Amino acid sequence: MVGGDAAAVEVTDVVVRYGDTTAVDGVSLCLPRGRVLALLGHNGAGKTSLLQVCEGFRRPDDGRVRVLGLDPVGDHDALMPRLGIMLQSGGVYPWATAGEILRLFASFAANPLDTDMLLDRLGLRRFERTRFRRLSGGEQQRLSLAVALVGRPELVFLDEPTAGMDTEARHTTWQLIEELRADGVSVLLTTHLLDEAERLADDVVIMRSGRVAATGTPAELTSAAAVDVLEVRADPGLDMAGLRGRWSVAEPSPGQYTISGALDTAGLAEVLTWFASAGADVTAVNTRRRTLEDVYLALTTQTPVGAAQ
């Protein structure tokens, strides 16, 4: 029904230049059908430029892009009805009302979603007769999202979908994106929010200075060099020799122990049993997983590009 076995998005060695500046420098990525891929990176990392190439707004200076198996520039008119596009800003008439804009785009589609339902879902019903330029930044974003979805696309491109939204709108949007995925829509989104990528994405591509710094599922990225940490508060000055060898053990401040390494349930039990058998009085226990933030900060602030893979 959705046509062909081609991946939703396939980008191979793509280069995008603006004059002397190389915005995208040899990026490859693949978004299989029905999955959510997050392009994560600082502002200026090349996320939007890459998205623009996928949307057919510009031709890559080098490399190859296929969207639903088609060339976004050469097959532009055939491809567009199958895509939902949410630009970072603008793209609609400032003097038209929210309802008029959404109904205009709905009229372009063969099987549009119910516009009232979309306005309700995105909390825009009371702005139906409000002109676009009178909406707040977050409300404009939500309308742009509605416009992207109203044609029941197979694939949506969302450029910083929750930028400018308050917490409630952000959660509504996240639920909506999860629902898209559950209904079989492929999603390529850009974000610089780690929690957004971690919550929504099947695959994360971390970009830095126009290149791919790392790629994988959130779980793969966080466990790539597993540094799970157990923090224990107990009597100071215990002799930890019994634990050394299997875990790396430290007492950074008196009575505050950190045990790091692979810690599954059995491992945790073993460590705590050791404390018990040592007669120690454990007053606090805390486990900590390596977060996507740890990975992201390590990749985007310290490691030179190229050594990061």
Added chain:
Amino acid sequence: MSTFAPAPGRAPMRTILATQIRMELLLTARRGEAVVLAMGVPLLVLLGAGLFDVTNLPTEDRLGYVVPGVLALTVMSTAFTGQAITTGYERSYGVLKRLGASPLTRPGLLLAKTAAVLVQIVVQVLVLALVGLAVGWRPEAGALLPALGVTVLAAAGYSGLALLLASVLKPETTTGAATLIYVVMLSVGGIMFGAPDLGTAGWFLLPLAAHAEALRETLMHGGSVPAGIWLALVAWAVLWPAVAARKFRWE
């Protein structure tokens, strides 16, 4: 429930174009200054200069001279001034880019814009002509076809120049330039006063004067359009759209 299950597809192109044309017309009607330039000013000139001896005209038949000029003016205001301002802002707001990347497509968007401009011109010309008839304008009906021909040429030339300005200038600059050109043309275009006699070169420099003169020749005298005017308007209708097609920018 799978609300968002993909079911993509393009509506029939007729539906798409119809709703887009309606949106273009709706938004134009909402822009007060566009309505003033397209209807208010021509109406004022028609009734003021057409009925009262407020300006010196090279003829006794004031309405016969003024009404064709006013019709030419309303064509320029919509095809040139209005279109330049609107397109300039739509470009800067990303509207052209976004609509071009919708099932409407870029050719569809240009088609819808052209159709909307034509609809406006037809409505404005009809309203102004009816007002003219109501206050005593008695045109010759024998040469309507050449009158229509020069009007289409003028509209094409104006549209080309409008899209060119909107593509190469910032929207604020476009607005200023398009309004200035409107005022200059209104003053020296042979609408309220006789146009300065620049010979044939004048028709190339002042398309409004050329268009107005052609409409007077046909509607006032039932005569034919001078070759110099045909040449000037054809040149405008070919030159500006061709340059615009090369320079047009979607974002």
